Amino acid sequence: MKLLFWVLVLALFFFVLGFKRGRPDRSTAPPAPSPSQRPVAAPAAEPPPEDMVSCAECGTHLPISESLPGRGGHFCCADHRVRFEARLG
Numbered sequence: 520m521k522l523l524f525w526v527l528v529l530a531l532f533f534f535v536l537g538f539k540r541g542r543p544d545r546s547t548a549p550p551a552p553s554p555s556q557r558p559v560a561a562p563a564a565e566p567p568p569e570d571m572v573s574c575a576e577c578g579t580h581l582p583i584s585e586s587l588p589g590r591g592g593h594f595c596c597a598d599h600r601v602r603f604e605a606r607l608g
C-alpha cells in the first residue's frame with residue numbers, strides 16, 4: 520500500500536512538471552505591441568460592491584445575494600435559519 524502511495528506521488532509530480540513545461544514560455548512569445556499599437560481598452564470594470572450581512576445564527580459574513588432571509592435577519596444556510604427560528608418559537 521505504501522508503494523502505491525509513492526507511485527501516485529511520483530506520478531503527480533511528473534504530471535505537474537510536464538504541465539509546466541507544456542506551457543508557452545514568455546521569452547519565446549512574440550513581443551508585446553508597443554503602447555501606440557495597442558488598442559485602447561477600457562480598464563476592467565469592477566462589479567459594484569455588494570452589501571454584506573452576517574448570519575444571525577453563526578455570525579458568518581456573506582454577500583446579501585447569497586444569504587437566506589428569514590425571521591430575525593439573514594442566514595448563511597437553511598439549517599441555521601431553521602435553528603434560529605426554532606429558538607424564536
Ligand SMILES: [Zn+2]
Pocket residue numbers: 574575576577578579594595596599
Ligand atoms: Zn450561519
